[in-house]
Amino acid sequence: MGLPRQWLPAVPTQFADEAGLVEVDQAITAFDSPQAARALVTRTVDIWRRCGAGTLTLSYDGGRTLKSRLMAVPSVVDGIDITRDAPGSGTGFITHRAIVAVDNMVVDLRVSDTSEDGSKTLQLAKTIANRNAL
Numbered sequence: 001m002g003l004p005r006q007w008l009p010a011v012p013t014q015f016a017d018e019a020g021l022v023e024v025d026q027a028i029t030a031f032d033s034p035q036a037a038r039a040l041v042t043r044t045v046d047i048w049r050r051c052g053a054g055t056l057t058l059s060y061d062g063g064r065t066l067k068s069r070l071m072a073v074p075s076v077v078d079g080i081d082i083t084r085d086a087p088g089s090g091t092g093f094i095t096h097r098a099i100v101a102v103d104n105m106v107v108d109l110r111v112s113d114t115s116e117d118g119s120k121t122l123q124l125a126k127t128i129a130n131r132n133a134l
Helices: 034-051 119-129
Strands: 023-030 055-060 064-071 075-077 080-087 094-102 105-113
Touching: 023 119, 034 080, 034 094, 034 105, 080 119, 094 119, 105 119
Parallel strands: none
Antiparallel strands: 023 105, 055 064, 064 080, 075 080, 080 094, 094 105
8 A cells, every 4th residue: 555646756766877876865854843853863863773783684475585784883973873784795785874953854865876985975964954945
């Protein structure tokens, strides 16, 4: 059961490059207060901490393993909480996450690519968070 068509985003998921090797998802949400925004960030990072240094196994059909992901321990860089997950074996997409509360807004960012370097995710989160339009 999916969302009604009118609730779906007007812009479909798009890759940031022609080859489809970089995918960027962002969410910017306004809350009633800065405290409510910080509470969401705190809850999200708490989940990241519980999963940090662990393995997430995705399975289906009675426990058959689809894939596993190695979860990193989150950290804070320049006031922005960041983490990442990588394939449990072999090569594949690495997902970098960043989340930050700015006043009553939350910026939540996910960048998936094949790079070990998460600095692009951090820089993009800073850029979005520091926009005057927020």
